[in-house]
Amino acid sequence: MLSAMSLFSVAGKTVVVTGGSRGIGRMIASGFVDAGATVYISARKKDELDAAAAELGCVAVQADLSTADGVGALVEAVTARESRLDVLVNNAGATWGAPLADYPEHAFDKLWNINVKGVFYLTQRFLPLLRASASPENPARVINIGSVDGLRVPEVENYAYSAAKAGVHMMTRHLAHRLAAESITVNAIAPGPFESKMMAFALGDPALRSAIEGQVPLGRIGRPDDMAGAAIYLASRAGAYLTGAVIPVDGGISTHG
Amino acid sequence: MTPSYPPAHGLLNGKVTLVTAAAGAGIGFATAKRCAEEGATVVISDRHEPRLGAAADALTSITGVKPLAVPCDVTSESQVLALFDAALEAYGRIDVVVNNAGLGGTAELAEMTDEQWSTVLDVTLNGTMRCTRAALRHMIPRRTGVIVNNASVIGWRAQRGQAHYAAAKAGVMALTRCVAMEAAPHGIRVNAVAPSLAMHPFLAKVTTDDLLAELTAREAFGRSAEPWEVANVIVFLASEYASYMTGEVVSVSSQHP
Numbered sequence: 001m002l003s004a005m006s007l008f009s010v011a012g013k014t015v016v017v018t019g020g021s022r023g024i025g026r027m028i029a030s031g032f033v034d035a036g037a038t039v040y041i042s043a044r045k046k047d048e049l050d051a052a053a054a055e056l057g058c059v060a061v062q063a064d065l066s067t068a069d070g071v072g073a074l075v076e077a078v079t080a081r082e083s084r085l086d087v088l089v090n091n092a093g094a095t096w097g098a099p100l101a102d103y104p105e106h107a108f109d110k111l112w113n114i115n116v117k118g119v120f121y122l123t124q125r126f127l128p129l130l131r132a133s134a135s136p137e138n139p140a141r142v143i144n145i146g147s148v149d150g151l152r153v154p155e156v157e158n159y160a161y162s163a164a165k166a167g168v169h170m171m172t173r174h175l176a177h178r179l180a181a182e183s184i185t186v187n188a189i190a191p192g193p194f195e196s197k198m199m200a201f202a203l204g205d206p207a208l209r210s211a212i213e214g215q216v217p218l219g220r221i222g223r224p225d226d227m228a229g230a231a232i233y234l235a236s237r238a239g240a241y242l243t244g245a246v247i248p249v250d251g252g253i254s255t256h257g
Numbered sequence: 258m259t260p261s262y263p264p265a266h267g268l269l270n271g272k273v274t275l276v277t278a279a280a281g282a283g284i285g286f287a288t289a290k291r292c293a294e295e296g297a298t299v300v301i302s303d304r305h306e307p308r309l310g311a312a313a314d315a316l317t318s319i320t321g322v323k324p325l326a327v328p329c330d331v332t333s334e335s336q337v338l339a340l341f342d343a344a345l346e347a348y349g350r351i352d353v354v355v356n357n358a359g360l361g362g363t364a365e366l367a368e369m370t371d372e373q374w375s376t377v378l379d380v381t382l383n384g385t386m387r388c389t390r391a392a393l394r395h396m397i398p399r400r401t402g403v404i405v406n407n408a409s410v411i412g413w414r415a416q417r418g419q420a421h422y423a424a425a426k427a428g429v430m431a432l433t434r435c436v437a438m439e440a441a442p443h444g445i446r447v448n449a450v451a452p453s454l455a456m457h458p459f460l461a462k463v464t465t466d467d468l469l470a471e472l473t474a475r476e477a478f479g480r481s482a483e484p485w486e487v488a489n490v491i492v493f494l495a496s497e498y499a500s501y502m503t504g505e506v507v508s509v510s511s512q513h514p
Contacts, residue, residue, distance in 0.1 A: 006267075009270065010271075011267070011270035011271030011296060012270065012271050012296060012298065033349075033350065035271065036270050036271015036272060036296075037271060038271075038273075038298065038348050038349065039349060040349075053349060054395075054398060054399075055398050055399060056349075056350075056399070057273075057349050057350025057351075057352075057399050057401075058349040058350070059346070059347075059348070059349035060349075081347065
């Protein structure tokens with residue numbers, strides 16, 4: 001593909017994708033690498049992380065972002081090499097499903113730490129590098145990965161997850177408002193069903209898979225390009241005048257209300 | 258009739274590009290400069306460490322971006338591996354490798370020592386093999402990448418005193434063709450340029466006026482090439498415009514056998 005589309009170009013940008021070794025994070029990291037960006041990916045599991053980084057062509061940084069130490073390790077590793085950060089993709093997250101009567105308290109603690117607190121503190125700690133990239137013509141970009149489960153009530157019993165992802169969406173708007181004057185945009189992508197480990201239990205079962213596909217107005221599971229395309233749009237010149245938006249990339253699921 | 262230096266077209270936007278022997282006055286430096294101008298993230302190496310620093314400074318002042326500069330003697334496998342490790346540590350991937358390192362000399366075979374023969378072969382042919390092998394080991398798992406080798410028309414033509422250099426350059430051509438067949442199924446392209454006469458201050462210093470006049474007379478344009486004119490062809494082979502070319506040795510110019 002010839003790189004004539006400067007409107008959507010992210011070539012030469014420096015990008016961090018958390019949870020970039022698999023699933024949606026990997027789709028986004030791979031899209032940015034193919035588009036010519038320098039990409040750092042973080043994950044907790046070193047072997048999987050190193051394999052993904054070598055395969056995709058990313059720089060690997062091992063970090064558990066639910067902890068202050070993990071956040072610090074990632075920020076320090078990137079700061080050691082880069083004088084600016086153009087795009088931060090807060091993707092790392094977890095889910096938890098259990099019946100209402102048995103829903104465990106530690107699920108709330110875990111999901112709050114990784115899905116909400118991790119996003120907030122990583123963004124906070126990366127602000128100096130984001131500010132170094134930011135200009136009114138070409139803002140620095142923060143892209144948070146929310147979920148369609150944070151927009152409409154899901155069928156599955158993942159109470160802490162849906163609540164945490166709704167929290168990510170609101171935090172996106174709050175940070176967008178606060179950081180707009182500094183030329184840092186903050187937007188969220190709310191994915192529907194994609195091929196990820198989080199979805200593997202459902203998509204691996206043919207009956208359940210076709211049931212899920214049946215709920216998607218566009219009639220299919222999301223593909224890697226669907227996710228990479230949305231992230232690249234938000235990170236490129238094309239997405240420069242957008243902040244505080246929550247974009248469903250869900251095949252139309254959120255139109256059910 | 259002086260040709261005009263071309264404007265950049267973003268042909269290598271975001272491509273991490275490694276150029277060996279890039280610190281001299283010839284094709285290597287011209288290639289690193291043209292690649293940087295075309296949007297590549299450039300990694301330069303050279304055996305000569307002080308000159309490497311000067312080349313990095315020169316590129317920084319021309320393109321505004323400081324290249325990663327790693328000393329490397331391509332006759333040392335460990336130094337080649339260290340060069341690739343340094344590039345991967347900095348950028349996570351290598352999209353393009355330009356094998357420019359080579360060493361010439363003049364000696365008729367009857368007077369040639371084993372050492373003269375081996376030194377020329379080790380730098381010119383074995384060095385290209387080592388860097389190509391290191392590149393493939395990184396590129397094959399990623400299923401993408403481009404290698405451009407610097408051969409020479411002397412690999413085709415007869416010239417006294419050049420048995421070692423001509424054999425090495427003919428070897429580079431054969432290496433290019435064979436490796437291209439191995440790499441193609443992995444989405445990797447391997448090509449070579451064969452410059453005829455690219456003039457630069459060092460060459461002018463080591464070549465007699467008579468030989469230079471004789472070589473110039475063989476040129477279709479009646480003059481030597483500027484190093485950047487050869488670099489332009491390397492940029493083309495490295496770019497997506499050459500997506501259907503592999504295993505080719507492109508004469509620069511007019512001396513294909």
